[in-house]
Amino acid sequence: MKRGSLFLNGSALFGFVFLYAPIISLIIYSFNESKLVTVWSGWSIKWYIALFQNEQIIDAALLSFKIAAISATLAAVLGTMAGFVLSRMGRFRGKTILSGWVTAPLVMPDVITGLSLLLLFVAMESMFGWPAGRGTGTIVIAHTTFCLAYVAVVVQSRLSSMDETLEEAAMDLGAKPSSLFFLVTLPLIAPAIISGWLLSFTLSLDDLVIASFVSGPGNSTLPMVIFSKVRLGVSPEVNALASLMILVVAIAVIAAIVIMRRQDKYKMP
Numbered sequence: 001m002k003r004g005s006l007f008l009n010g011s012a013l014f015g016f017v018f019l020y021a022p023i024i025s026l027i028i029y030s031f032n033e034s035k036l037v038t039v040w041s042g043w044s045i046k047w048y049i050a051l052f053q054n055e056q057i058i059d060a061a062l063l064s065f066k067i068a069a070i071s072a073t074l075a076a077v078l079g080t081m082a083g084f085v086l087s088r089m090g091r092f093r094g095k096t097i098l099s100g101w102v103t104a105p106l107v108m109p110d111v112i113t114g115l116s117l118l119l120l121f122v123a124m125e126s127m128f129g130w131p132a133g134r135g136t137g138t139i140v141i142a143h144t145t146f147c148l149a150y151v152a153v154v155v156q157s158r159l160s161s162m163d164e165t166l167e168e169a170a171m172d173l174g175a176k177p178s179s180l181f182f183l184v185t186l187p188l189i190a191p192a193i194i195s196g197w198l199l200s201f202t203l204s205l206d207d208l209v210i211a212s213f214v215s216g217p218g219n220s221t222l223p224m225v226i227f228s229k230v231r232l233g234v235s236p237e238v239n240a241l242a243s244l245m246i247l248v249v250a251i252a253v254i255a256a257i258v259i260m261r262r263q264d265k266y267k268m269p
Contacts, residue, residue, distance in 0.1 A: 026242055026243065026246075027243045027246065029239050030047060030236065030239035030240045030242070031044060031045060031047075032044070032239075037239065047237050047239065050236075051244075056225060057222070057225060057237065060222045060224070060225040061222045063219065064221045067140055067143060067204060068143070068200075068201045068202075068204040068205040069201065071140050071143035071147055071200060072147060072197045075148040075196070075197075076151050076193055076200065078144065078148045079147070079148035079149070079154075079196055080152075082098070082148065082151075082156075083151070083153070083155030084159065084185075086099055086102070087159035102148070102149055103153065104149070105146035105149040106153070108146075110207075110209035113142075114142070114209050114210040114211075114214060117138075117141075117210070117213065117214050118214055121134060121138050121214060133216050134215055134219070135215070135216045135219045138214040139211050139214055141214075142210050142214045143203075143204040147203055147204060148200075150196060150199050151193070151197070154192045154195055155192050155193060155196060157192070158189045158191070159185075159189060162185075166184055166188070167180060167184055167185060205222070205223075207223065208224060208227055211223065212224060226238055226241070
């Protein structure tokens, strides 16, 4: 075996171990019977049972999924509109400023974004009486604000690389602008919109810093609850919850791979 090949194989093995060894150890310790995470005392599923009996975690998980779904949907709509304007409307006054506003959340630290939104909500409440306090609505607005930037970038990239002759052919055949967008452009950029939605859903579900700034009492998301529990020591229930989330993600990835392989198989002559 050549030295270069040996080095590459060793580097790959080290990378996989570095990435997946903590995940595997977390899954194993989720079946630990002991309440002490670092002390192994036998196999048990009691922490999974305790997890589903923990109303705080269940309510936080349902709230997080609700916020993530709403935020991702709003971000997909607004981000698609922004990406379309920046890609297809040519040069217009204020385009540079709009592009900066859209992409600013990509490079803005979460602490600055959360603090800025908190000050905005406080000022709006004092001036207009809305939003009345911080809760689910303010979290949705905050998550939509930074998630739409990712959707806009993905959609804009897809529109820039798309063959415009298809749209030109549709216009030559008499398609109206609305019909052109919904019947030609939208199906072509649908994969980018779906990718942006999934990315926004993941970012919203995973966010801790921004949600901590703009949430109020009784509106703790799942990352906030997990962080509060970890500060007092890692609970076996948290290991069980993380293991279930890993299982869901693994099933989704395997399903996507199977679907793509079947599609490639059908495309083969």
